[in-house]
Amino acid sequence: MSFDYDLFVIGGGSGGVRAARISAGYGAKVGLAEESRMGGTCVIRGCVPKKLMVFASTAPAEAEQARGFGWEGATAGSFSWDAFKAKLDAELNRLEAAYTRGLEAAGVNIFHQRARIVGPHEVELADGMRISARHILIAAGGRPQLPGIPGEDLGLISDDLFLLDRLPGKVLVVGGGFISCEFATILNGLGVNTTLVYRGDKVLRGFDMDLRELLTMQLADIGIHVRLKQQPARLDKAGDGVRVTFADGQSEDFDAVIFATGRTPYTKGLGLEAAGVGLTPNGAIAVDEWSQTNIPSIFAVGDVTDRVNLTPVAIREGHAFADTLFGNNPHHLNHDLVAGAVYTRPHEVATIGMTEDEAIRRGGVEIYDTRFRPMKSLFAGSDARVMMKLIVDEATRKVLGCQIFGPEAGELIQLAAIPITMGATKEDFDRTVAVHPTLAEELVTMRQPTRRHEATAPDRA
Known part of the structure; x- marks a missing residue:
């Protein structure tokens, strides 16, 4: 049976764009439909504009800190939302254009309209056009949910x-x-x-x-x-x-x-029920580790599956899908070790792997942690404290988790995630020479556990 496309992707966010571009690079004929702006939640209404707004919002605190270092009269001045928003809109337009150019350069045919599934190998666009595809990938993302109250x-x-x-x-x-x-x-x-x-x-x-x-x-x-x-x-x-x-x-x-x-998977109106695609109780698309649904020709990646709802995860899922289906390199993402950060100020939250709450339930775990006032803010007069925590398996000595609360914690956790993903032990951390004076040196100078959580059963996963 011949098809219009080898792959048709519904959704032009990070996961869908990566899957489409890599698949086309392997020689697949690819179509993609996006009903809104190319780039999806992360680029247009999430990670990118949010982080730029975080940067903008730090100016008053940075001016206050500068005064603590002797810069008399230092002030952030007044903030112009109009000026910031004009620059923000221009940057998002630039990124959207870059995403579109990347797809077009790879040979992907883009349809700027909504699509829904009407069969195991067929989608229908908003204008009524029907397109057949050997494989369909759903990467429609998620949408904010409301609490269900009057008004x-x-x-x-x-x-x-x-x-x-x-x-x-x-x-x-x-x-x-x-x-x-x-x-x-x-x-x-x-x-x-x-x-x-x-x-x-x-x-x-x-x-x-x-x-x-x-x-x-x-x-x-x-x-x-x-x-x-x-x-x-x-x-x-x-x-x-x-x-x-x-x-x-x-x-x-x-x-x-x-x-x-909170956010919910954006599955409403995609024709999933009529096509027989299985859903989880909260409306997410049910997939296996290969991102495949119960319909063999239909796959899904990203927030629409409600596994780990982070942009880099969607990208890796989409790339693995393309490698497996069209690149003769079958592999899938391990969702158990995914680093993440919450970009609050002045201190961020960053995490990978096991939390201490999970360590308590699991048992057989040592906790190494420290709290201190960092040099920079302490000198400027702040009492803000940093917290770093390593969670270590008593038997294997592997570092199972890392938790950080401090300035630029997102940057720190990215580097800590590398050895932890590789299976580093606490002794590997101990053998690492500290860079002084830094915040991150505390990750390799915690020698004694502050507490232990005993195993509750002889067999531990």
């Missing part, structure tokens, strides 16, 4: 932050995950009166216990109004702003409310 349409979602015409004077950020913490930090740094409300007792559910505690305290320390064990019950219009009624009956007016209450 939630008066609030914004995380995507909207990058589209604002002006910054609000007073904002409520709803949620305690990494997106809400990052956005609260950004807005606070840009001079917005920021409140974060979260139903839990600490932010970052699922992260290491110490990271959760330290970030929760840091948010309050930098001036964010943190309301824990609380959540909004309804939103109402209040003049040009929004009145929020909380679950305890209290109400407060804000210029804007931003919901950062």
Whole structure:
């Protein structure tokens, strides 16, 4: 049977673009449909614009630190949202064009419209055109979800932050995950009166216990109004702003409310049920380790599968898919060791592998950790503390996890992830000569465990 394409990709985000480009490089005839902007969540409404906003938001704190080093009168001045946003929009346009050029140079045929599956080997575009393909890859990503309360349409979602015409004077950020913490930090740094409300007792559910505690305290320390064990019950219009009624009956007016209450796989309307593609209970596409669904010709990568929802993971999944299907190099991604970072300020959260909470449940683990005030901020007059933690298997001596809270922790965890992924032992870390004076030297100078978590069973995975 002949097909219009060897591969048709639904979604022009990081995972879909990588899979399409690499597959075309192997000689496959590839088509790709993207209903919005090329580059997807990360490039257009996620990682890239968020990190640029983080950079912008640090100026006041950096000026304050400069005064601590003797720069009298140092000030960040006033912030122009209009000037920043113009540069941001130009940069995102540049990146989108680069993604498009890369696909076109590889020979990928791009359709700038939505597509849905109508059969194991067929998709239908929004204009009614039907296209056949030997293989179909779904890389449609995820979308922000709302909490399901009255008046939630008066609030914004995380995507909207990058589209604002002006910054609000007073904002409520709803949620305690990494997106809400990052956005609260950004807005606070840009001079917005920021409140974060979260139903839990600490932010970052699922992260290491110490990271959760330290970030929760840091948010309050930098001036964010943190309301824990609380959540909004309804939103109402209040003049040009929004009145929020909380679950305890209290109400407060804000210029804007931003919901950062998680993301869900963007599978609605893709025709998956009709095509017989299996879904998980939360609506994600169910795949095996090869990113293959229960329909042999249909695959999925990235956030739409809800495995590890990070851009580099989607890229690696897409690349592995292309190598396996068209490159005669079958392999798949190990999702167990994936580093990640939360870009808050002044200190970031970074992690790879096992958390101490998981170590307690597993047992047979040693904890090496340290807390200290870093030289730079200490000299400038700050009491902020850094935390570094290694989790080590007592029997094999392998480093199972690393947790960091500190400046540029994302940069540090990337380097720590290399030996940990290679299976380095604690003794390998100990043999490494420290670079002094640095923050990172603490990772190789922790000699004695601070505590142990005993094994609860004789057999450990």
